[in-house]
Amino acid sequence: MKVILRNPRREIVIDGRRRVHALLAELDLTREGHLVIRNGTLVPGDAELDRDDVIEIRPVISGGA
Amino acid sequence: MKCRTCREPAIIDLPRHNANFCAEHFLQLCRRQVAKAIHDHEMFTASDRILVAVSGGKDSLAVWDLLVDLGYRADGLYIALGIGEYSDESRGYAERFAAERGLVLNVVSLREEYGYDVPTAAKATGRVPCSACGMSKRHLFDKAALDGGYDVVVTGHNLDDEAAVLFGNALRWDVEYLARQLPVLPARHGFPRKVKPLIRLTEREMAAWCVVRGIDYIIEECPMAVGNRHLGYKEALNALEEKSPGTKASYYLGFLDRMAPLLAELAATGADSVRPCARCGAATGVADEHAVDGEIVCAFCRLVERSAAHAPVSVDLVRKKSRAERRATMEVEAR
Ligand code: SF4
Ligand SMILES: [Zn+2]
Ligand SMILES: [Zn+2]
Numbered sequence: 001m002k003v004i005l006r007n008p009r010r011e012i013v014i015d016g017r018r019r020v021h022a023l024l025a026e027l028d029l030t031r032e033g034h035l036v037i038r039n040g041t042l043v044p045g046d047a048e049l050d051r052d053d054v055i056e057i058r059p060v061i062s063g064g065a
Numbered sequence: 066m067k068c069r070t071c072r073e074p075a076i077i078d079l080p081r082h083n084a085n086f087c088a089e090h091f092l093q094l095c096r097r098q099v100a101k102a103i104h105d106h107e108m109f110t111a112s113d114r115i116l117v118a119v120s121g122g123k124d125s126l127a128v129w130d131l132l133v134d135l136g137y138r139a140d141g142l143y144i145a146l147g148i149g150e151y152s153d154e155s156r157g158y159a160e161r162f163a164a165e166r167g168l169v170l171n172v173v174s175l176r177e178e179y180g181y182d183v184p185t186a187a188k189a190t191g192r193v194p195c196s197a198c199g200m201s202k203r204h205l206f207d208k209a210a211l212d213g214g215y216d217v218v219v220t221g222h223n224l225d226d227e228a229a230v231l232f233g234n235a236l237r238w239d240v241e242y243l244a245r246q247l248p249v250l251p252a253r254h255g256f257p258r259k260v261k262p263l264i265r266l267t268e269r270e271m272a273a274w275c276v277v278r279g280i281d282y283i284i285e286e287c288p289m290a291v292g293n294r295h296l297g298y299k300e301a302l303n304a305l306e307e308k309s310p311g312t313k314a315s316y317y318l319g320f321l322d323r324m325a326p327l328l329a330e331l332a333a334t335g336a337d338s339v340r341p342c343a344r345c346g347a348a349t350g351v352a353d354e355h356a357v358d359g360e361i362v363c364a365f366c367r368l369v370e371r372s373a374a375h376a377p378v379s380v381d382l383v384r385k386k387s388r389a390e391r392r393a394t395m396e397v398e399a400r
Contacts, residue, residue, distance in 0.1 A: 006284050031080070032303040035272050042076040042276055044066045044085055060272035061225070061299050062122060063290030 004056045021045040033061050080310035088277045095274050098265040099131050106248045108260040113216040115139040121155030123282045124221030126162050127271045128263050142209050145174040147182020149380040155283040181372035187383045189375035194289040204365035210257035223263040228317040229298040244328035255348020288384045
């Protein structure tokens with residue numbers, strides 16, 4: 001699957017299927033700090049992501065005081 | 066995963082509620098949390114005129130959307146800070162949001178109206194950028210609210226923001242700041258009321274609100290925010306939250322419930338007397354005032370004077386570099 005990461009924007013390719021929480025863990029990303037979006041729709045932690053999905057992992061923590 | 070309310074497929078898991086929600090019931094939860102914050106803290110009523118501080122980021126657009134959705138009368142104010150591309154882009158998001166929904170967005174440009182921008186102010190005054198920026202924004206939001214006849218200024222501070230500030234204040238035992246860290250700052254002479262309706266919702270929930278509602282917002286960070294302490298506190302709290310969901314809410318909301326009342330007396334003594342600035346007329350607290358040729362001049366007017374006289378400075382000159390960037394520069398220099 002194609003995974004789009006932000007700040008800075010970049011793309012990586014992951015082989016095979018994954019559950020959302022497993023993908024986050026693999027990339028060392030916290031659940032509380034990210035949203036996972038498939039084709040414009042949010043997906044919860046136990047959703048299964050397919051080989052041909054395009055996934056955006058969007059960080060949600062902003063630093064401005 | 067199924068929605069706790071309707072058993073349809075869920076789109077989000079919220080560990081702190083030990084539940085999952087579909088889009089419709091997630092939105093309902095957000096609306097209820099905001100309505101509860103507004104009600105419990107008596108933030109405003111349906112007849113009040115509200116001015117929302119809009120940055121083009123998720124929180125300010127979400128709070129504006131939520132207030133309009135709940136039936137309140139709310140206009141926006143965007144301040145063009147002159148922080149390079151980041152400012153140009155964020156302004157575009159704010160303007161598109163307002164235009165698509167037929168909402169009123171006022172814009173104040175630091176460069177066009179006051180002759181400076183945030184990077185230049187930081188350089189000219191020796192302040193860190195966020196301090197020059199925060200001071201400018203506070204002054205201009207107060208001014209816009211008073212000039213425009215608004216009853217209240219709304220900001221998009223969420224639970225993560227407030228918990229992180231609380232954490233910082235508690236680490237330093239800054240008791241005066243702790244006493245005043247409340248979701249409502251009452252109006253006092255020359256200052257509008259300021260309120261934070263998102264204190265019961267997390268950053269992740271606000272980003273999710275935007276995704277579900279189809280709100281485009283600026284995802285990129287302000288380049289001045291890189292590596293600031295605030296961000297470190299948020300990461301620390303989120304590490305605790307992952308192990309023990311609900312930590313942030315019980316920390317901050319418990320503070321409001323049980324600790325803030327004990328500090329109330331101290332908060333009241335902070336409401337010092339104010340005098341008008343000789344240049345702009347803004348109410349100026351004793352701590353902020355400063356005599357120039359025997360006149361009271363507010364901190365904002367002094368900042369404008371020094372910054373507008375300074376040659377424009379680019380973002381890159383004043384921003385801190387991230388660790389990765391510093392490493393890259395060192396590698397280039399070592400060659
Ligand atoms: S991060 Fe700092 S400089 Fe950037 S908008 Fe926020 S307060 Fe201003
Ligand atoms: Zn539902
Ligand atoms: Zn002044």
